[in-house]
Amino acid sequence: MKLKNYKQRIESIPEFTKREAKHSLDILDRIHELLQEKFGGRQKLLAEKMGKKEAEISRWINGNHNFTMKTISKLEAAFGAPIIAVCTSDVDADFEQVKSPFNTFHKTVFVSEAGLREERQLSFTEVKMTLADEEIDEMSI
Amino acid sequence: MIVYFELIEDLCSKRVDVYTVRIDDEAAFEYEKYYEKEFVQHDEERDFIDSALEEIRKRGALRRYFRNEGPADALPNGVPDEIVKLNENDQGIRLYCIRLSDNVLILLNGDIKTIQDPKDCPNVRKHFLFAQRLACFLTTYIFEEGIDLVNDRYCFHKKEVEL
Incomplete structure (x- = not known):
């Protein structure tokens, strides 16, 4: 099936919203990469490093979270590696x-x-x- | 209940086959119904979901891009900062879907969620429960039919199943 006026609808989305969605997924990709690299993919180890419960980390990792600068910074500190660069x-x-x-x-x-x-x-x-x-x-x- | 699958051509790519379904004799597909909805004062979130789907087209339907809803899934994967909420009970849009693999995604219907437990929300209850039911059915169906989600492209296109 084809969606009505799909191309126009996408083109009408403000650029900042498109960037926000892209950045959100980029950050999730990077966190998963670092989790694998630094903790062998084990959320429990990341949770222990951050002094948090594994359930909270799982919500972050699995997309149920809107990251603040503070959260990203805490994750970077725990991973010992950057997630974002300016x-x-x-x-x-x-x-x-x-x-x-x-x-x-x-x-x-x-x-x-x-x-x-x-x-x-x-x-x-x-x-x-x-x-x-x-x-x-x-x-x- | 007869469920009929069809590819959403605008959303398919080399990385992911995106389907929606039609139920029984209904005229519209489930994602079509969501797509045509007006979400008052939720334009930004709606745009965010559309943008996220565009990104998923390019990257594949990776697990981490979806909210976990038991056997099914949902978008968005994190509510944008400045969502305008109508009232304290407004929890934002939920588009229910089923992510079968990195390469196969089924988009269903959704609405604005107003209660923490989707089963209790009058707006999304029906869509949530249908997604759960279809997801459970497909888990068994794929195994029993020996469907290869990785190599068998378009394996669900124009397929009918009975729930």
Whole structure:
């Protein structure tokens, strides 16, 4: 069966809502990846590390939760690894690679105070270029 | 009760076959009924669910993307921050579904849930109970019929079962 005006309906959804849904699923993917990597997939061990009941962790992991920044931060601390990363032009920023099956590779260019250009190959699901391609071409080292 | 399965073409992808069902002689499919509903003051949540389904099309119907509802499942997987609630009893939209595997998803009907226990909510009770019943039936049916959910694409398309 076909849905009535489905394409138009999807196109009319505000961009921020689409991003919110995408970020929600990205975060769930990353948490599952870290749970496997750090605790062998065992929610009980994560719960013990966080001082929480396994049932609460299970609700988080299995999609019955709307994550706050606080919760994400607590999970990152328990995993000892990032769940989210923020784009920044800070040359000292330390981005760890975020593994996801939906990675897109982007080149991020930083310009230090001395005017030196540094490039890093980073892997994120959503990363904006710090500089536009035209701006990179115009720069002199 | 006769249940007839059909693919929802707009939602199918390489990663997931998305079905809905029609019950007995009813004219509309269950997901079609949900799709056509007006959810007053819940536009944002409705958009979120539609967006989540679009993401599921690209990624597959992974277990973690769904709310667990016993043998069945539901969307959304976390209520957006700024859902507008009509009153204190408004718990948001529930779209009931059955996730058979990462590759097979059945979308049913739903509504705005107003009571903690869906069995007691006048809006969603019928949809919740039907999802439970169909999910239990399919668990046995798949095993008895030897249906291969991974390799047998479109295994439920235009199939009829009797509950």
